[in-house]
Every structure is written in C-alpha cells, then in structure tokens.
C-alpha cells in the first residue's frame with residue numbers, strides 16, 4: 234500500500250495535536266510504524282489515518298485515493314479498517330465471542346451462524362477458543378488484547394491499526410501479543426502500528442514515520458531510519474529508549 | 479464447643495436478633511401498659527386490604543410512568559439545544575429540592591383545578607411519578623455518563639453508527655449500572671405514595687387513619703401498616719442488593 238498524509242491538522246480545543254503533518258510511504262509499504270515521543274501525536278495520526286477522527290484540514294490518501302470527509306462515506310471507510318487500542322477495547326458487557334460476532338452481524342451483515350463461525354475461527358487462531366464465553370473482566374490483559382485483535386481482524390480489514398497495543402501489559406503478555414502481530418505481518422496483513430517497542434518495530438516495520446510536536450520529522454524506509462536517523466530528535470529518541478536495554 | 483457450619487450461622491444470628499427485638503418491644507409495651515384491642519381492628523380488615531391494593535396499584539402505575547419521566551428528563555438534560563437542557567435541569571432541581579407534600583397540594587388544588595382535572599388518584603399518580611422521575615433522571619444520567627470514553631471509542635472503531643452505539647453499548651451497560659439505584663428509588667416511591675392521602679386518595683395510610691379514628695385504636699392499625707409496606711419493600715431492597723453485587727462482578 235501507499236499511505237500518504239498531506240498537511241494534516243487536528244486540534245483539541247486550542248491545542249494542535251497535528252500541525253500540518255505530511256508524509257508519504259513507499260508504494261509497497263506493508264507495516265508502517267509510527268514512532269516518536271509521548272504526546273508527539275502518534276495516536277491522533279493513527280486515528281486520522283484509519284478514518285476514526287476527521288482532521289480539520291488536510292487529506293489522507295490510501296493507494297492514491299483520498300479518504301472522504303462526508304459522514305456516511307467516512308463511516309463506510311472506517312468500517313473497512315480494524316482498530317486495537319492500548320486497553321479496554323472489548324465491550325465489558327459481552328462475552329469474547331459476542332464481542333466479535335455482534336459487529337459482524339450488525340455492521341457487516343453476516344447471518345447469526347456465519348458470524349458465530351467466523352468468531353470461533355479467529356478465536357481458534359489466536360488461541361482463545363476455550364475462553365470464548367468469558368467476559369473481558371475474566372481474561373488477562375494479554376488475552377484481552379489478543380481478543381481485541383481477533384475482533385479487529387474478523388471482517389478482514391484492509392488496514393489493521395494498532396495504537397500501543399502492549400503498553401499496558403507486562404513483558405510476558407507483551408511477548409504474547411507481539412508474536413501475534415508479527416505473524417500477521419508475515420502473512421501479509423497491512424498494518425499501521427504506533428509503538429514504543431523499538432526492537433519490535435525494527436523487526437517487523439518496513440516504513441517508519443517519526444513524529445514529534447504534531448509534525449512529521451522523518452518518513453523513510455525502516456532500515457535507513459534505524460541505522461542512521463536524519464534528525465537530532467530521532468537520534469535522541471532512539472538513544473533514550475535503548476539506554477536500559 | 480462444636481463448630482457451627484457457616485451456612486447456619488446467618489439464620490442463627492437473624493433469629494437471635496429478632497428474639498432480642500421482640501423482647502425489647504415487649505419490655506417497652508409492658509412499661510406503657512398499652513391496652514391492645516385487636517378485635518376492633520380486625521373488623522376493618524377489608525378496608526385495610528382495599529387500601530393496600532390501591533397503594534400497590536397506584537405505585538405500579540406511578541413506577542411505570544416515573545421511568546418514562548426519568549428517561550425523558552435525562553435525555554433533555556443531555557440534549558444539544560440549550561433551552562431544553564436548562565428547562566429539564568431546572569425541572570429536576572425543583573422536583574428534587576422541594577417537598578412532595580407541597581408539590582401534591584399545589585399540583586392538585588391549583589394546577590389540576592386550573593386545567594379542570596378533578597381525579598385525585600390520577601393527579602396523585604402523575605405528581606408522584608414526576609417527583610420520583612426526577613431522581614431516576616439523575617440515576618440514569620449518572621449511569622450513562624459513567625460509560626467510559628474508551629468504550630465509546632471502541633464502539634465507533636468497530637463501525638457502529640450513533641444509533642448502534644446507543645443500542646448495543648450505551649444502553650445495555652447503562653441499564654446494568656442504573657438497575658440497583660432504580661430499584662432503591664422504587665422502594666422510596668412505594669413509601670412516598672402514602673402522602674397521596676393529603677389530596678384525598680384513600681390508599682393504605684388513609685384507610686388506617688380512618689380505622690384508628692373509628693375504633694379508637696392506633697398501634698393495631700399502624701403495626702400492620704408497617705408490615706404491609708415491608709412485605710413489598712423488603713424483597714425489592716433485597717433484589718436491589720443482589721443486582722448491585724452482580725454488577726460489581728461484571729465490570
């Protein structure tokens with residue numbers, strides 16, 4: 234895929250979380266990593282790229298096609314994508330299986346039996362099928378995140394967007410979830426990933442967008458970014474993260 | 479001493495406390511030399527049952543109506559249009575902040591008279607429903623506002639539109655959270671219904687007053703009166719507590 238942002242601006246009140254952010258990936262990018270310091274605008278950019286937030290100005294292009302701003306069309310675009318956030322993704326009042334099956338039925342028009350079968354198929358794949366009747370509160374953090382990934386994958390999304398999916402997890406659970414993401418990447422799923430797990434990003438990402446202060450400071454192929462970051466901010470960021478590893 | 483199994487311990491304690499309470503009551507009545515007259519009271523049993531049924535019936539009607547009123551006021555308080563929001567907020571504050579007694583007197587003798595409605599029962603049910611509805615509106619609002627931003631975002635992220643978000647995420651979660659408080663409020667409604675006697679509705683309390691003045695008794699009427707309320711309110715309270723525990727587990 235080719236993913237582009239053109240002068241994207243998004244404010245919360247008077248605060249500009251995205252300030253004319255522009256970037257363009259290569260034509261064949263599969264896994265795009267959004268890196269940068271906390272508060273830099275990664276989460277905001279990820280939501281704008283997935284169509285979950287509309288920017289005040291600017292444009293997102295996926296394979297040359299601009300994302301629509303008109304509400305009904307924007308919802309249709311959003312429905313082609315899958316999202317996983319830091320935590321509390323799953324609906325607290327529904328079982329794991331129903332979390333997956335309900336959107337399949339109500340948003341994607343699957344019949345009851347089909348939706349259930351598809352939910353079980355994904356839970357099987359993510360090793361959660363024995364837990365399918367449990368509610369989120371009865372699952373570990375890692376299981377919840379894998380469940381959220383299962384739900385995001387169920388409608389076969391064009392783009393899977395992950396916003397720091399492991400930042401609320403301990404190291405063991407982090408490994409559990411990152412294994413799943415790596416497998417998906419290897420199977421060819423198109424992914425946008427905001428993360429602080431630098432060694433993981435180095436392994437799976439083929440394109441890096443580095444942003445700080447709401448602006449994109451670097452956008453380049455992953456190996457080039459990790460070997461020789463062009464900006465001082467990126468060097469400092471990478472240096473700070475590798476200090477204790 | 480043999481160990482008492484834990485499943486027996488609670489009923490045992492309850493029996494013990496009830497025994498102590500009976501003894502205390504007995505001691506009090508023995509001191510004031512109250513002259514019981516249950517025969518006279520027994521003659522009014524039909525009146526008593528009639529009053530009880532009316533209390534139950536009007537409470538049920540007021541409950542159903544109060545849930546509607548509460549829901550409407552809650553929606554109004556969350557509306558986009560500012561005048562509507564102000565109107566509903568003001569209504570809730572007025573209803574919650576002033577005594578039901580005053581609302582009944584003004585509502586029946588002034589408002590209802592002005593629009594020529596003369597059924598005290600009908601007016602009483604409506605006024606009671608408005609009063610309790612104002613409390614329910616706050617319970618409902620709290621429940622809806624307690625739904626976290628992350629659940630709302632998750633709803634949007636799976637592709638739900640506004641209506642689907644309400645139907646599949648907000649309402650089911652809010653209902654669970656509102657149920658314990660709502661049940662508690664319905665217990666209050668049943669007790670508050672006794673005030674309808676001031677506008678001439680012959681519900682249970684009014685019947686007992688008539689009984690007492692007719693037979694020169696007082697406790698023979700009031701004790702069964704308390705019991706008649708407890709028969710309904712205790713199971714409701716128990717149910718509310720159960721719901722609360724179930725909800726605590728679910729989140």
Ligand SMILES: Nc1ncnc2c1ncn2[C@@H]1O[C@H](COP(=O)(O)OP(=O)(O)O)[C@@H](O)[C@H]1O
Pocket residue numbers: 245248249250269270271272273274275276277278
């Ligand atoms: N809902 C919001 N309301 C107000 N400010 C926000 C909100 N979300 C994010 N921000 C602010 O926008 C900036 C960028 O946030 P974010 O996109 O979450 O950055 P990152 O994910 O890189 O940490 C931060 O300074 C943050 O405080």
Ligand SMILES: [Mg+2]
Pocket residue numbers: 275276277396397
């Ligand atoms: Mg973030």
